[in-house]
Amino acid sequence: MLSEREVLARVQRLTVTRLRVWVKQGWIRPAAEPEPGFSEADTARAALICDLEDRLGFAEEDVPVLLSLIDQIHGLRSELKGIIEALDELPDDVRATVRLRIAMRNQSL
Amino acid sequence: MAEDPYSVLGVQRSASADDINKAYKKLAKKWHPDLNPGDKAAEETFKQVSAANEILSDLEKRGRYDRGEIDASGQERPQQHYYREYAGGEDGARYRSSAGFEDIGAFSDLFGDVFSRRAGGARGGGGARFSRRGSDAQYRLEIDFLEAVTGAKKRITLPDGGTLDVTLPAGVDDSQVLRLKGKGMPGTGGAEPGDALVEISVRPHPVFKREGSDILVEVPIAFDEAVLGGKVEVPTITGRVFATVPPGANTGQTLRLKGRGIKTRGGSHGDQLVKLTVVMPDLVDAELKSFAEEWRQKHRYDPRRKLKEQA
Numbered sequence: 001m002l003s004e005r006e007v008l009a010r011v012q013r014l015t016v017t018r019l020r021v022w023v024k025q026g027w028i029r030p031a032a033e034p035e036p037g038f039s040e041a042d043t044a045r046a047a048l049i050c051d052l053e054d055r056l057g058f059a060e061e062d063v064p065v066l067l068s069l070i071d072q073i074h075g076l077r078s079e080l081k082g083i084i085e086a087l088d089e090l091p092d093d094v095r096a097t098v099r100l101r102i103a104m105r106n107q108s109l
Numbered sequence: 110m111a112e113d114p115y116s117v118l119g120v121q122r123s124a125s126a127d128d129i130n131k132a133y134k135k136l137a138k139k140w141h142p143d144l145n146p147g148d149k150a151a152e153e154t155f156k157q158v159s160a161a162n163e164i165l166s167d168l169e170k171r172g173r174y175d176r177g178e179i180d181a182s183g184q185e186r187p188q189q190h191y192y193r194e195y196a197g198g199e200d201g202a203r204y205r206s207s208a209g210f211e212d213i214g215a216f217s218d219l220f221g222d223v224f225s226r227r228a229g230g231a232r233g234g235g236g237a238r239f240s241r242r243g244s245d246a247q248y249r250l251e252i253d254f255l256e257a258v259t260g261a262k263k264r265i266t267l268p269d270g271g272t273l274d275v276t277l278p279a280g281v282d283d284s285q286v287l288r289l290k291g292k293g294m295p296g297t298g299g300a301e302p303g304d305a306l307v308e309i310s311v312r313p314h315p316v317f318k319r320e321g322s323d324i325l326v327e328v329p330i331a332f333d334e335a336v337l338g339g340k341v342e343v344p345t346i347t348g349r350v351f352a353t354v355p356p357g358a359n360t361g362q363t364l365r366l367k368g369r370g371i372k373t374r375g376g377s378h379g380d381q382l383v384k385l386t387v388v389m390p391d392l393v394d395a396e397l398k399s400f401a402e403e404w405r406q407k408h409r410y411d412p413r414r415k416l417k418e419q420a
Contacts, residue, residue, distance in 0.1 A: 041192070044190045047189055055134075056141060075206045
């Protein structure tokens, strides 16, 4: 777990005010237990928000929209990964049927 | 080797600071790794774009680059860890949102359980019924190129000796799957039979190639036809037609025969594309030789000028 100070040292352009506002907004949610502090993911997320605002020029009010979309994509990716891994464990003929079904769906669109 | 920062950002050397900033923001939004979580190449492109901006957004560095005092590589900055590296892992799990697919999975047995469990709800089990829809049967059918283009009726002989009639719609494509409703395995307990799924495999044609709904054909023309133009006979999927070669035609030039392609699902037709190849006569006789020598005296041209410029 990283302290607030450590996170600030790792992310360029991050200030203590910004970080605290983001935590208050719920954009970054540091763990409270077992020990309070920021994880690597929280730190990378702070760097992402800095990028969105500073380098990519998004307005502050755009950030929650973007974060929500990004979180949905990762939710979907994770779910999809689980499904693909589950499919990979099925017998060959079942996988062939699934593949065929997907091909059919794509075609009928 | 780093690339020229101007071409990376796609701006002129004379671009204003504002133009450069706009070009950078546009590319950075497109290529930021966290906005392209599955695309490995995005990170590399984003780095190049950022490095180019590093130089061009700084008046002093830009001047030094323009004068050739520094190269395009700039300095490496400490590597940033992008959020996408963590988002899929255990640590990122609490940020992941399932709000995006409740609608997709709500009615599927497979996903419905997963999502409702996550939402803390329970799914009531339906009453047990011993009937089951028949499973789907899969077949493969190899057909000729022209059968695929015009459509055809085919008969598949099944392993049990039965037959299955398949009507191929015009324009069916390689690896397309046709579904024949109710032609699969019988159901149990009064349930409906499954479907037959027929995967189509199209044998290639020696002359015609297919690209979407267009047909591609390579047609050789004599050098006098290339110079003077004229009508040449060209095979199409519906028979031979005459195509007009414009005077001064060249190898690689493509003529478009409108509506001579494959029928699309919308009912319209694609085009046939005729790619010309200029072919010299088998034998260069004395007359042609002396003509060429005479012609060269006055009209020498260099077809490799562009090649020399480029390499």
